[in-house]
Amino acid sequence: MECDGHVLLLLSVMLLTGQGSAQGSELSFTIDHVSLSVLPGPDVHTGTNVTLRCHVQVSHSAQWLMHSFSFLLEAVEVHAHNSTDSQSDYSLLPARAAHSGAYSCRVRVLEKERSSPDTHLNVSGSTHTHTSRVRVLEKERSSPDTHLNVSGLTTPLLTVDSAVIYEGQEVKVSCLAPDEKGPLKFQLEVNGERKRDFTNAQNPVSLQMNTPGRMTLRCRMRLLLRPEAGETISNLVTITVKELMVTPTVTFEPASGVVEGDFLMVRCSVPTFSELPRNERARLEIFLTKDGRVLRQLTGRAEVPHQLRAVASDAGTYVCKTEMQGGNLQKTASATTTVTELFSAPEVSVRPPVVFEGDNFTVSCSVRRLVENREAVLRYRLFHQGALLHHGQHYTVTAAVNAHTDTNGQYVCQAEAKEILRNSTALSVTARILASQPAISAKGGVIIGRPFQVVCRSDRGSLPVTFTLMKGQRSLGSQEVNALSAVFNVSANAVRDGAELAQLNCRAANHPDRTPLQSPPLQASVIGE
Template identity: 35%
Template sequence: MDPRALGPLLLLAGLLLLSGLCGGAPSLYTIDAVGLSVLPGPTVPTGTPVTLTCSVSVSHDSARRLMHVFRFTRFDALVHAVNSTAGEARLRLLPARAADSGDYECQVEVMEKVRHSGGQRLTVTGLQTPVLSLSAGVVYEGGQLVASCSAPQEKGALVFQFFQRPAGAAAASLLKHAISTGTRSEARLVLPEVGDRDLFCNYSIPMAPEAGGSNSSNTLHVLVKALFISPVMVVLPASSVFEGDVVEVVCRVVEPPGSVDVYLTKGRKVLKQSAKVLHYRFTAGEGDGGEYVCKAEYGAAQKETYQTIRVKELFSRPVLSLDPLEVFEEETMRLSCVIDSYSPERLVIEDVRFSVYKNQQLLVQGASYEAFALPSQNGNYTCRAEADGQEHPLAKDSAALVVQAKVPVSVPVLSVVGGRLVVGRPFALRCHSDSGSLPITYTLHGPRRPAQTREVRWAGDEAVFNTSGVPRGADLLLFLCHAQNNELSAPLPSAGHELLHATEVIEPVSRPVLTLVPNGASVSEGQDLTLNCSVQRGTLPVTFTWFSSGRTDPLAFQTLQGNAGTYTIAAVARGHSGGYYCEGSNPALEVKRSFTVVVGIQMAGWKKGLMAVGCVLLLLGRRPRRPPQERPAEEAGQGALREAGQHPERAP
């Protein structure tokens, strides 16, 4: 072998030997079994020492002892862990309590392998009897005391319950639940009823419901004394007063046991607070009547006294009115301020003074105000009534009255919608006023038709009237529109001639008449044929169109500023025979057609002569060439006549 190859082999052998000498992990091992035992047994009374032993058996190919990791779990939660080369580990519960109950399991980890034992159920029966202590043995009704319930030997989170039982009674009632993370809980208890009470507590463990509830604790006696703090409430000068009277409310607690707070409230609003005695003064007003509550507080205890104060109205709130209710510009408006009722036993009506305000500025002293309704008079008006001769003068303001003078409607303008009218067709008319407060009522009057009414209530709305057609454009002069927004004023009519002058009136064409020159019955080949198309009526320009029967395409058309048009066919031929008609239209976009005229084209004169000569020659050429002696002269003459197309009896 090459000496150079021995070096790496010797190095590898040395590393393997060194690894064995240093105690490396065995190459082969297996966990045979893991077991868990509970001693002295799976069910024990509380306070019993309990040992849980986890054992493991491992097979491997080395004499070296392996390291084991033991883990104890309860309800799959880790409670204890041990690292050991021994084959077992222990979890000791010294002593075991109900909180230790549960499903236990052991897990053993050897190097990279893990194995679990079977589960074991541990049940610890019984709970410790708790101990109750109180901060005081005597309290006032509604007062608080601090109760402490403890079970120092237990484990885990506990739920405590506090109970009370009237002295001598068998049934108890629950006062409070308290959840604690430890073995002791304090609770503030309120005892609202007067008399002797017995208090006790117990507890349970949520994580060990099978343990049930504990026994009741020791019983402690508590005396609940009556608390005499009900306040006395006095209203001066009386509980029934007039507006403007000064009222004083006194709330007092007689011989309180200690520091007492007194409150005066009305409708959930605290008016005043004081210690032991409370004085509250106010001038009776419109909203001061109602129920007042005097409340005394001593610790958590409360006592209340109620009193209703009635405030009689000295005079009613003034009312400001406007006459007329809807005032238009430049009309006279009147503002009046009155009171509907008053108390004659306390007030002389002549002692009430009135004043009128505009935008919170004094306008006039007195109960009325008169002015012309102009834009400058628009605003918010109020009036005030003040009563003199009282110990405390009383003033009341009316609700605000908004004055906004309406604008009279202007002369309406009547127009044709679209600005164009076609005679005989339905159309729409718009009636509009440039100014005027809404709503505005428009009424349209027309010839031989009932009146129509439209009310415009909103900005942007329009009074548009649909009506049937008129036979003449001049009939627009017979339409009239009225506008009105004030019932006390006469309706305003529209101007008469504006509608006709502002409208484009279009009269459709009448039925056109087609005439021929020369007459259709005497037209010969080679002549020029002129087709004249005319209308009696119609707005210019007029478009004339000529057609030949049997053809869809027109022969010609003309648009003229006149009521007649012509179309000429030069040098007519026999093919021009047939029917002809024309159509007329104008901006009314209504096409009218004439009656059809039939044209027959006659043969030209020279053609007729030429044909006659040809016929004679033809006849002559067809006569027989017999000798004269072969037939009588009379027969020969009759035969000639027959050849010429004539009967013998008709010959001249």
């Protein structure tokens, strides 16, 4: 009986330490089943509190086991929890559309080693020390996928930083949905027209309002990663865009009848400048332009005056443009003025129109049209080859004998009145060369009683040249040729003997007012006299 008492004591100690001698130090277990449930159900509306509950069933030989629970959404871990319990919860408080997807639960029984305190057992006078060591092997198992569908989105809140602005100014717009999870895409609409797309990370956005009036703003919201979740529309916000009264005007003084040399004032102004808020006046820029060139620009002023002494090129359209610094608002106005030429472009002429070496010729300058009653005094200048030749309207030149003299070249006339200068087109003058004294010769021998040919030739002269074959004082024929020689046919009965042959000569002329130069008599051998 005493021996049986010792055995019962040993058994009691082993049970208290959680170990039996039959178990030894080996631990065995198997994961039977892992399940995942969704409460209150897999299909809920946004804002519902949802609990995901993972339950594991393990067959084992130990008193307790440590379980590592992992909750996964689309195979990505979203929550983890260690517990000795066979059940773990993951709560979505509340659930949003971004929480939708395929969930699973993975349970891992962690590998651990645990030792009990030393237990001393005295059996039949012998003392034994007993230590129990347990090793838990690592195993894991996952539940099947369970789908959670959270329908609906929260309503985004649209706010603006100002409900009243001026055209051209920017308004900051925020579309927020703080209760939604995940990246969001917003579409901003103004009066129903799509204006801007942005994400929640880009809030707020700036929107420039360039059209006066009442503008209604709203935004549409979608989940970037789950477009199938649909969209929701924010509240409506109405803002007032006041017209910025900066429309300019363009005026001219005098309004009409401007002639070159008159003073012309062009005014670019904003009539409503004094009605603008003070800070808007300081931002106002006014530009006066013509043909794409800025004539003058001022900032913070009611008008831009621009005075000029008019010339013909000042006629045309002037554009006045207003802008607000720091914005894209522009308003324009334009007006057109005419400027009458004080005098027409001058013309240069030469008399006589054809000049020969040694001739006197006069270069003259004139204008066809001059506006009367303008107290305008025309002054003329004559230029030769770009150099000033003469102050005056007329100048007489003697063409030198050499064809390449300084009197040849281009002549230009310049007219001036009231500081307005105009040049004529250039007139090119080249003095013609007088035909030199000709020479006469026979082509081959001369046989009396038969036709023959004679040649009249000059060494120099401007073309054309008129050659005339003479017999004494009687003309046998004339030729105007673009050459320095001419051939004449002499008939058989024109020359009857050598004395008549010596009466042949020729004349050359290329000047209408000069006496032709005459050659010496023909000298040629005569056959058959």
